[in-house]
Amino acid sequence: MPELPEVETVRRGLEPLIRGRAIKSIRLGPQKLRVFPSSQRVAKIKDQAILAVHRKAKYLLFELEEFFLLSHLGMTGSWRMGGEQRKHDHIWLSLDNGQILIYNDARRFGMFDVLSKNQLRNDKRLSHLGADPVLDSQFNGDQLFSLSRNKNTRVKSFIMNQEWVVGVGNIYASEALFLAGIHPMQIASALTRKQAQLLARAIKQVLHEAIFFGGTTISDFKQAGGSEGYFQNLLLVYGRDKEVCVVCGSMIKSQAIVGRNSFWCPQCQQL
DNA sequence: ACGCGGCCCTGGATGC
DNA sequence: TGCATCCAGGGCCGCG
Numbered sequence: 001m002p003e004l005p006e007v008e009t010v011r012r013g014l015e016p017l018i019r020g021r022a023i024k025s026i027r028l029g030p031q032k033l034r035v036f037p038s039s040q041r042v043a044k045i046k047d048q049a050i051l052a053v054h055r056k057a058k059y060l061l062f063e064l065e066e067f068f069l070l071s072h073l074g075m076t077g078s079w080r081m082g083g084e085q086r087k088h089d090h091i092w093l094s095l096d097n098g099q100i101l102i103y104n105d106a107r108r109f110g111m112f113d114v115l116s117k118n119q120l121r122n123d124k125r126l127s128h129l130g131a132d133p134v135l136d137s138q139f140n141g142d143q144l145f146s147l148s149r150n151k152n153t154r155v156k157s158f159i160m161n162q163e164w165v166v167g168v169g170n171i172y173a174s175e176a177l178f179l180a181g182i183h184p185m186q187i188a189s190a191l192t193r194k195q196a197q198l199l200a201r202a203i204k205q206v207l208h209e210a211i212f213f214g215g216t217t218i219s220d221f222k223q224a225g226g227s228e229g230y231f232q233n234l235l236l237v238y239g240r241d242k243e244v245c246v247v248c249g250s251m252i253k254s255q256a257i258v259g260r261n262s263f264w265c266p267q268c269q270q271l
Numbered sequence: 272a273c274g275c276g277g278c279c280c281t282g283g284a285t286g287c
Numbered sequence: 288t289g290c291a292t293c294c295a296g297g298g299c300c301g302c303g
Contacts, residue, residue, distance in 0.1 A: 003296060034279070034298085058297075075296060076281080088281080107280045109297060125298090153274060162298080169296055218296065219283075238296095259276065261294085 002073045004134065004167025005210035006221050006229065007058050010079060013224025014060075014101075015053040017081055021095040022049045023064070028112075029090040034074065035111035045069070045114055050095075057129045057166035061120075068120045074109025078222050106220070130164045133203045134211070139165065141197030148196060151188035157258040158188035159203065168203060171216055171238045174263045176202040178237045183269040184262045209234070237263040 002010070026042050048064040055061070060079075062069035071079070076088075082100045091103035091112055103112065115123060130147075131139035147164050148155075156177060159168050168176065177184050179202035182195055191199070215221060215229035218239070222228060232239075236246055241254035241263055250267035 006296075072297080074280095074298085105280095106282065107295090109280065111298090151273095157274085160297095171296060216296075221296070258274085 002058065002077070002215070002221055003169035003172050003210075004055075004058060004132075004207050005172070005231065006215035007060060007073065007167075008055055008134065008211050009215040009229065010073070010224050011053050011055045011060055014079055017099075017224065018050050018062075018095065018101060019052060020049065021097055021099075022047055024094045024096050026094070027092040031090060031108060033090060033105060033108050033110045033112055035072075035113050037112065037114040041114045055135075056126055057132065057162055058169075059126070066116070068115045068117065070111065070113040070115055070120075070123075070125075071103070072111040074105060074107060074111070076107045076220055077103065077105040077110035078220070079103055079224060080222070080226060081224070128163050129166050130162060132166050133200070133207055134167065139200065139204070141193070141200040144200045145191065145193050145196035148188040148191050153188055154184060154257050155182060155186045155188045155191060155199070156184035156260075156262055159199070160260070165203065167207060170260045170262075171218075171235065172203070172206050172210065174238045175206045175236060178202075178264060178269060179206060181268055183271045184257055184264050186271055237265060239263065 023045055026045060028042060045064055045067055048067060050062055050064060052063040053060060054063060058072060060071040080102055086104055088106045089102050089104050093101040133139045148158060151158050156173050159165050160173050180198040182199055210216060210231040213230040213234060214223055216231040217228035218232060237252050240252045243252050245252055245265040245268060248267045250265050252263055253266050254261055254263045
């Protein structure tokens with residue numbers, strides 16, 4: 001699913017299409033997402049203008065005059081403008097220019113909710129999030145190092161936990177650890193300060209590059225305009241098990257770590 | 272109290 | 288061709 005670069009790519013594509021438009025009506029399909037608002041709540045956003053589209057971690061936030069629409073794409077969620085009906089369409093937002101913004105999600109791991117400004121402030125899903133490597137200046141090696149001191153888990157799992165760092169998912173975790181030369185099975189609390197600094201830098205680098213290239217399309221990620229990302233062509237280890245490392249020529253290894261398939265170079269990333 | 276495994280879903284790839 | 292199995296970019300919940 002979409003990690004930070006994919007969500008950011010969607011945000012950037014979507015915002016110019018819908019900013020300033022008012023919502024004329026909204027329709028929800030019969031099959032619920034993991035989170036779906038009540039119909040009374042949905043009714044409140046009629047005639048509200050869309051002022052901006054923000055990203056908070058891997059969430060999209062549509063800022064309305066008095067409410068926020070909270071959207072998480074889960075693994076297979078996507079927003080697109082109008083066009084033909086498709087299987088797994090679940091939300092239809094009709095805008096005042098006649099266009100319809102549609103949410104599609106095959107696996108329905110996504111979330112959609114309507115929140116007041118006050119509810120947004122107090123929302124537990126959003127209040128426990130860590131620093132954003134792209135947006136927050138307090139994300140750096142020193143912060144990562146101090147957070148990691150008491151974390152008795154594999155470093156890959158540590159950087160994927162949204163409570164400590166947001167936006168890093170299964171693809172970019174492997175990529176960042178490769179760039180930093182850190183073995184994904186290393187215990188987080190055993191990171192040296194130097195390693196934490198390399199890792200923070202690597203996370204920022206890979207997320208920025210992936211945003212620049214429009215995200216990673218493995219099977220079904222699409223940008224807001226429907227085009228695919230390009231960064232899948234630039235992945236150095238993810239999905240490349242049994243291929244050779246671009247740096248040293250060793251064979252890339254893969255193995256599940258805390259339940260998620262992980263990829264690393266046994267030569268460049270030693271425990 | 273923390274860390275992990277299972278689970279929520281559908282569809283595509285693979286194997287028999 | 289058909290069927291069974293496994294796996295997928297995320298996050299929540301319950302268990303030990």
